[in-house]
Amino acid sequence: MIGFIVSRILQSALVMLVVGLIAFALFNYVGDPVNNMLGPSATSAERARLHAELGLDRPFLVQYGDFIVRAVQGNFGLSYQYARPVIDIVAERLPATVELSLAAVFLALALGIPMGIYTGIRPSAPLARVLMGLSLVGISLPTFFTGIVLIVLFAIVLKWLPPFGRGEVVAVGWWSTGLLTLSGLKALILPAITLCLFQMTLIMRLVRSAMLEIMRTDYIRFAMARGLRMSSVHFRHALKNTLVPVVTITGLQMGSIIAFAVITETVFQWPGLGLLFIQALGFGDIPVMAAYLVFVSLMFVAINLLVDLLYFVIDPRLRTGGG
Amino acid sequence: MANPVLVVEKLRIEFPQRRRTLVAVDDVSFAIERGEVVGVVGESGAGKSLTGAAIIGLLRAPGRIAAGRIWIDGRRVDNLDPAAMRRVRGRVVGAIFQDPMTSLNPLFTVGQQLVETIRTHLPLDRAAARDRAVALLAEVGIPAPGQRFDQYPHQFSGGMRQRVVIALALCAEPKLIIADEPTTALDVSIQAQIVALLKRLCQDHGTAVMLVTHDMGVIAETADRVAVMYTGRIVELGRVAEVIGTPRHPYAAGLMASIPTIDRRQERLFQIDGAMPPLAAIPAGCPFHPRCPRAIARCREERPDLARAGAHLVACWLPLGPPS
Amino acid sequence: MGAPPSPPPALRRPPGARLRALWAAFLEDDLVHEFRHSPVAILGFALAAGLILAALLAPLIAPHDPYDPAGIDLMNGLLPPFWEEGGRLVFPLGTDNQGRDVLSGILYGLRLSLAISCAAVALSAVAGTALGLLAAWTGGWVDAVIMRLADIQLSFPAILVAMLVDGIARASLPPSEHAALAMPIVIVAIGISGWVQYARTVRSIAIVEKGKDYVEAARLIGLPAVLIVPRHVLPNTTGAILVIATVHLATAILTEATLSFLGLGMPPTEPSIGTLIRIGNDFLFSGEWWITILPGVTLALLVLSVNLVGDWLRDALNPQLR
Numbered sequence: 001m002i003g004f005i006v007s008r009i010l011q012s013a014l015v016m017l018v019v020g021l022i023a024f025a026l027f028n029y030v031g032d033p034v035n036n037m038l039g040p041s042a043t044s045a046e047r048a049r050l051h052a053e054l055g056l057d058r059p060f061l062v063q064y065g066d067f068i069v070r071a072v073q074g075n076f077g078l079s080y081q082y083a084r085p086v087i088d089i090v091a092e093r094l095p096a097t098v099e100l101s102l103a104a105v106f107l108a109l110a111l112g113i114p115m116g117i118y119t120g121i122r123p124s125a126p127l128a129r130v131l132m133g134l135s136l137v138g139i140s141l142p143t144f145f146t147g148i149v150l151i152v153l154f155a156i157v158l159k160w161l162p163p164f165g166r167g168e169v170v171a172v173g174w175w176s177t178g179l180l181t182l183s184g185l186k187a188l189i190l191p192a193i194t195l196c197l198f199q200m201t202l203i204m205r206l207v208r209s210a211m212l213e214i215m216r217t218d219y220i221r222f223a224m225a226r227g228l229r230m231s232s233v234h235f236r237h238a239l240k241n242t243l244v245p246v247v248t249i250t251g252l253q254m255g256s257i258i259a260f261a262v263i264t265e266t267v268f269q270w271p272g273l274g275l276l277f278i279q280a281l282g283f284g285d286i287p288v289m290a291a292y293l294v295f296v297s298l299m300f301v302a303i304n305l306l307v308d309l310l311y312f313v314i315d316p317r318l319r320t321g322g323g
Numbered sequence: 324m325a326n327p328v329l330v331v332e333k334l335r336i337e338f339p340q341r342r343r344t345l346v347a348v349d350d351v352s353f354a355i356e357r358g359e360v361v362g363v364v365g366e367s368g369a370g371k372s373l374t375g376a377a378i379i380g381l382l383r384a385p386g387r388i389a390a391g392r393i394w395i396d397g398r399r400v401d402n403l404d405p406a407a408m409r410r411v412r413g414r415v416v417g418a419i420f421q422d423p424m425t426s427l428n429p430l431f432t433v434g435q436q437l438v439e440t441i442r443t444h445l446p447l448d449r450a451a452a453r454d455r456a457v458a459l460l461a462e463v464g465i466p467a468p469g470q471r472f473d474q475y476p477h478q479f480s481g482g483m484r485q486r487v488v489i490a491l492a493l494c495a496e497p498k499l500i501i502a503d504e505p506t507t508a509l510d511v512s513i514q515a516q517i518v519a520l521l522k523r524l525c526q527d528h529g530t531a532v533m534l535v536t537h538d539m540g541v542i543a544e545t546a547d548r549v550a551v552m553y554t555g556r557i558v559e560l561g562r563v564a565e566v567i568g569t570p571r572h573p574y575a576a577g578l579m580a581s582i583p584t585i586d587r588r589q590e591r592l593f594q595i596d597g598a599m600p601p602l603a604a605i606p607a608g609c610p611f612h613p614r615c616p617r618a619i620a621r622c623r624e625e626r627p628d629l630a631r632a633g634a635h636l637v638a639c640w641l642p643l644g645p646p647s
Numbered sequence: 648m649g650a651p652p653s654p655p656p657a658l659r660r661p662p663g664a665r666l667r668a669l670w671a672a673f674l675e676d677d678l679v680h681e682f683r684h685s686p687v688a689i690l691g692f693a694l695a696a697g698l699i700l701a702a703l704l705a706p707l708i709a710p711h712d713p714y715d716p717a718g719i720d721l722m723n724g725l726l727p728p729f730w731e732e733g734g735r736l737v738f739p740l741g742t743d744n745q746g747r748d749v750l751s752g753i754l755y756g757l758r759l760s761l762a763i764s765c766a767a768v769a770l771s772a773v774a775g776t777a778l779g780l781l782a783a784w785t786g787g788w789v790d791a792v793i794m795r796l797a798d799i800q801l802s803f804p805a806i807l808v809a810m811l812v813d814g815i816a817r818a819s820l821p822p823s824e825h826a827a828l829a830m831p832i833v834i835v836a837i838g839i840s841g842w843v844q845y846a847r848t849v850r851s852i853a854i855v856e857k858g859k860d861y862v863e864a865a866r867l868i869g870l871p872a873v874l875i876v877p878r879h880v881l882p883n884t885t886g887a888i889l890v891i892a893t894v895h896l897a898t899a900i901l902t903e904a905t906l907s908f909l910g911l912g913m914p915p916t917e918p919s920i921g922t923l924i925r926i927g928n929d930f931l932f933s934g935e936w937w938i939t940i941l942p943g944v945t946l947a948l949l950v951l952s953v954n955l956v957g958d959w960l961r962d963a964l965n966p967q968l969r
Contacts, residue, residue, distance in 0.1 A: 139897075140951035141947050217425065218425035219427055219428040226418075226492070237428050259803075278910075293811065300803060314430065316429070316432075
């Protein structure tokens with residue numbers, strides 16, 4: 001088991017190195033930092049001097065190594081757009097994205113899993129059919145359009161909830177939270193629903209198909225043949241077996257939620273990392289793009305590692321090896 | 324011989340399809356006495372496993388019991404509601420399935436599965452249920468049952484898993500066990516052990532067995548009586564020794580002749596020409612007539628019912644006579 | 648002129664009867680039967696067909712040409728749909744701020760969105776299938792590298808990959824060239840983000856087929872892979888590829904719309920459905936809802952109809968998964 005974890009950590013490190021390479025290539029070759037710092041009117045002598053000052057004349061691997069070292073220390077240089085250290089901007093924007101994403105993940109799991117179980121156990125019940133029909137609508141609605149419709153409905157027509165922004169925030173150390181004020185909570189509702197809707201329907205459909213598949217297995221049939229209560233067959237025997245695919249999917253979905261947060265944050269002008277990234281893409285703010293890429297990859301890698309560890313908790317076949 | 328543990332009367336199982344309804348089992352009637360082992364043989368698709376599934380109330384949709392009645396331990400079960408049938412399963416009638424590798428839930432220990440089954444049916448507390456589970460594991464021949472109790476199914480070999488499956492089926496002392504091909508998925512060297520174990524346990528506990536298999540050898544070793552099925556019907560039913568020694572139905576005769584024996588030297592094993600027709604294409608008259616060497620005009624037109632011929636019941640217009 | 652030669656026996660029945668017989672056989676086919684008895688599938692199919700047809704015929708049926716600056720009059724800006732007060736039947740679904748007809752914009756946008764998505768799906772399907780077959784057939788380190796790459800990409804959401812590819816292209820090209828290259832860039836961005844599923848599925852099917860006796864035999868008699876793979880392996884993957892491609896088409900349409908909505912895809916001079924929604928988004932608060940809601944509804948209907956067809960196709964080809 002320890003060997004497995006070590007190998008997974010090494011793999012994750014490898015993925016991060018590859019991502020670092022892409023970010024570095026972005027930084028140094030796409031962005032052309034000299035041009036960005038001096039502007040087009042600089043003389044070629046000025047360019048050459050800055051080139052050397054920045055160490056851009058050193059061998060590729062040395063520069064790459066240097067980039068990795070700086071990235072590990074959180075040093076991604078200055079944002080072109082804001083002329084401030086990228087890491088400061090990221091730290092400022094991080095709480096908004098984390099709070100929004102966690103709220104959405106929680107909603108998606110808390111609603112998606114029970115609906116998936118229900119539709120998997122009673123596939124032909126009228127309510128299950130309605131849910132399946134709605135779920136198809138759910139995965140067909142583009143996230144941004146869901147957001148727009150919700151804004152029109154609840155912010156413009158009904159005027160119940162704010163159409164954009166994060167409301168009032170309270171600082172807890174360096175973390176600014178919107179969860180402690182009424183306006184912050186109200187501002188969270190629409191973006192969180194928007195972000196969770198697509199994921200929730202996806203989770204529901206996946207839990208359903210895992211459940212349907214497991215209800216057809218021999219061991220469920222044998223459990224029924226032993227006269228076990230149907231509640232136990234469904235919620236003990238079948239549910240535990242659906243956990244393996246569900247954990248996998250949830251891990252992947254959390255990655256998706258971070259990605260779709262970009263869209264949701266744009267629609268609701270939510271001051272998080274996603275909005276920062278989109279603005280950086282539009283502005284050509286390479287240091288911010290590179291930092292976002294590294295940061296998001298780090299989250300994905302961490303989530304994947306966590307998923308692998310959860311497998312160990314769920315599945316004894318991995319814990320003890322073959323018999 | 325009053326009060327048999329299982330009575331099946333004119334059972335008919337149908338599969339509604341798009342344009343027609345397939346009849347998978349038709350007009351099947353038999354009984355199993357207390358403590359008796361009855362074998363059901365036939366090719367795959369003959370309806371033997373479906374009959375077993377119908378008895379324990381686990382027919383897979385869209386299959387359904389279209390006609391007939393079933394009594395287990397004197398109680399009519401074919402019309403029970405799901406909750407009541409659930410209490411019959413495991414308590415009065417147990418089941419053993421073909422593949423021990425897939426019959427056990429991989430995420431629960433063997434002990435958890437045993438204790439849950441015991442406590443579902445018997446009023447025992449956790450400790451008593453555990454004691455009973457360990458005793459059962461010992462009884463089915465699992466060494467060091469106290470340690471094995473806390474292990475997961477993947478830590479057991481195939482033969483050991485089938486022993487666990489048998490222990491699970493016997494948890495609540497059912498009066499009847501439906502064993503559906505219990506040895507088919509096992510290594511040949513282990514098959515005999517499992518058959519012997521099943522037979523001994525059922526003798527000890529007075530449990531009757533309906534042994535569904537396509538292996539005449541297993542039947543010959545284990546069963547008291549045997550029913551031979553073909554295209555969803557019983558074509559011959561009688562004591563094992565008599566059916567093997569003097570089969571009356573030409574299909575049963577072919578089946579018996581295909582058993583390899585040590586004392587009978589043969590150039591090659593006997594083989595019945597042709598194959599069992601699919602359910603959608605069962606011929607009129609006797610369903611066996613296209614393959615039957617003795618078929619007469621009547622066989623092509625009228626379907627024979629099960630009728631007494633000597634000591635067995637046979638569904639044939641021209642049963643084979645006893646050897647002269 | 649002599650007597651005409653008598654037609655072969657099969658053709659002697661009146662052609663109507665033969666067609667009818669063929670039609671009857673077609674209707675009895677399992678796939679078609681499933682289809683005819685699934686109102687949802689029929690609805691989805693009709694909707695998809697209608698929208699695709701409307702997109703194809705956009706230049707013929709659109710009341711205005713949104714690309715023609717001469718036909719645009721700012722005086723006609725921000726007109727509501729005809730059923731609202733102030734609406735005019737000339738602009739049935741109203742106009743945007745520059746006086747462009749919303750209906751025409753939707754039709755042309757639909758055409759653009761569909762063209763981009765179909766091209767991206769084709770790109771993904773071809774690349775993914777080729778890589779999957781290559782991985783399955785060669786095995787060894789080629790297989791390992793391809794599948795490892797697939798794993799890594801799979802842990803990144805497709806939309807993010809598409810955004811990044813688009814962003815890199817945007818940052819490395821001067822703005823003037825970028826506008827001209829917007830469409831190919833979006834196609835490549837979406838295409839790159841989608842190949843993994845094809846590759847994985849095709850690879851697993853191809854590995855099964857590779858182990859089968861007839862393929863083994865073909866290899867033993869020395870047939871080269873270029874002959875065996877297209878004839879014996881590829882046909883077994885078509886069903887799966889079809890299902891994946893249908894579902895992927897829905898995702899691709901969504902991804903394109905999302906990119907354009909975020910301002911990363913098609914520019915306002917050549918608006919896809921997503922661009923229209925982006926433009927209209929600025930007018931939500933001033934009450935001109937039709938500029939954004941109507942293209943949004945069209946987009947949702949298009950994706951929904953493709954998903955309905957995909958869902959039905961998967962169920963019909965995989966009956967045990969229902």
